[in-house]
Amino acid sequence: MTTYDFTEIDGEIEQGEAEFIEMLQKLLRQKSISHTGEGMEECAEAVRLLLEQEGFRTTVYRPGAYPIVYGEIAASGQATDAPTVLLYGHYDVMPPDPLSEWTSDPFEPQIRDGKIYARGAGDNKGQFLAHILAVRSYLKLHGGLPINLKILIEGEEETGSPSLADFVANHRELLKADLVYTSDGPKHASGAPVILLGVRGALSVRVTSKGAAWDNHSGNKGNIVPNPVWPLVSLLHGMRSDDGKVQVEGFYDGIPQVSEADAEALRRLPFDLDDLKRQVGHDGIRMDGETYYRRLSLEPTFNVFGLHAGGRDKGIIPAVAEAYLDVRLVSGQDPLDIYTKLERHVKKHAPDIGIERIMSVPPSKTPIDLPIIRKVIRTVTEACALEPVVQPAMGGTLPDYVWTSVLGAPSVIVPYAPYDEANHSPNENTGIADFLEGIRCTYHLIRRLGESLDGEKE
Ligand SMILES: [Zn+2]
Structure with missing residues (x-):
């Protein structure tokens, strides 16, 4: 040089x-x-x-x-x-x-x-x-x-x-x-x-579970009309294991191993655990800097950002239950491919539930x-x-x-x-x-x- x-x-x-x-x-x-x-x-x-x-x-x-x-x-x-x-x-x-x-x-x-x-x-x-x-x-x-x-x-x-x-x-x-x-x-x-x-890229979807044509009284029609919340909750539950692994087939395909050069760069990034806890308002976080940055930048997320059905003060069987999911994608994942995999998962496990893509960025x-x-x-x-x-x-x-x-x-x-x-x-x-x-x-x-x-x- x-x-x-x-x-x-x-x-x-x-x-x-x-x-x-x-x-x-x-x-x-x-x-x-x-x-x-x-x-x-x-x-x-x-x-x-x-x-x-x-x-x-x-x-x-x-x-x-x-x-x-x-x-x-x-x-x-x-x-x-x-x-x-x-x-x-x-x-x-x-x-x-x-x-x-x-x-x-x-x-x-x-x-x-x-x-x-x-x-x-x-x-x-x-x-x-x-x-x-x-x-x-x-x-x-x-x-x-x-x-x-x-x-x-x-x-x-x-x-x-x-x-x-x-x-x-x-x-x-x-x-x-x-x-x-x-x-x-x-x-x-x-x-x-x-x-x-x-x-990271992003993919957000809406998952919709439908029951009767309108909300029904939970007493007068209880045990008669199906509640769309149950199949939705069960679908969501099956999408992710208790330790956080996404259960949608092929979800992790194509994600490369973290390279030594990347791992080295992650280790050098400034990290302060106490500061992080203050920033997010959660005391229970336990991790080192490398793990923090790896999870934050090189691993995909699978997040429910909205869940809606019924109300707070009425005994009803809701007609519709909806969940909004967003996935932050990492290198090797294509948003349209992941969407197809999500669609396949829904079709296989809950064929009556609908799914639509809201937006995606690779x-x-x-x-x-x-x-x-x-x-x-x-x-x-x-x-x-x-x-x-x-x-x-x-x-x-x-x-x-x-x-x-x-x-x-x-x-x-x-x-x-x-x-x-x-x-x-x-x-x-x-x-x-x-x-x-x-x-x-x-x-x-x-x-x-x-x-x-x-x-x-x-
Ligand atoms: Zn700007």
Whole structure:
């Protein structure tokens, strides 16, 4: 691995700081609320202009309600085998309400105690602008990029990215990349950077058991009319053993063994059992950090999140009983396949009970030991003052599969906003230091990925 002067970007940032902050404030003044449509077209155009001004060749696509702004810069000169990185971000923001809880106007950014307060400061304008400013600084210092850089900034993230998967499927050649790099979400509570290599998927279903055409009196019709609660409870009971193993045939098929590299990463994650107990409000939890993170990110869940029949104060035989289940899926599990298996289970054990799919999102996972991922981890470690928290996958669900499955590229999420960014809440903010550190981080990423990947195989 070649070495270079690691401080070369610091002078640029110091010199440019005031202008960078002014650029962020300008972007934050432009409303872009995808839930209502307010300012969306204007913001997309502002982002396109910004990209053009910083040297990107841009195209605007309209696959859904709001534009996707796309830009690219090819590697300069002799770098024919240069890797391609796709940066992803979103220019839409959440509605600002409740307005009365904001200390300052959500669309008139204010700086207080080293933080910029405005809707979108953290989620996601401050984060994708850091990428753009890193490119600007790189071009200023070196005249060209050592990698091919693509950037996709969409306007429907806060409404669930309804057009993204199809857009990516229809533009595989355009978006083709060796790495997809997303900066969204918050850093770790300790201030350390987070590197996220996957997410759990989700599948939710409704299971419906029907009895008579209407509720009947439990005395007058008791022992006469069947109660749909009993077959439902018995079905649910048979789906899971007492020690938590899911009894649906084939449920665990295809889930890979936890790799040594993942297990090692899990062991290094910060864990505080007492803090966890406080966070969840349950005293009985007994486990170590590795078990906690393994269960949270690399093992599927099988959860009942709703159960409804009858009421509280009437002696009736309910006409209908319903259960709502959600399954968090891990790498190797496909939501539609799991749904088919659930359907088969219901048909076999309770043929009179109906099942329907409410929603599903596939899981994603990028192997930690890919050379390009090793390089990202090393670069983030170099660029930030603290050792990053590397999570092989996270418990929640994001549409990261769009990159790993639809585009077929490794994907990594490295948040640039502070832990307390208050995204989606009143007084959303980002730290000026976090914003500038993001610029530094993307700058080093461009620099390091421009070097050969030899020597990253450990
Ligand atoms: Zn958001």
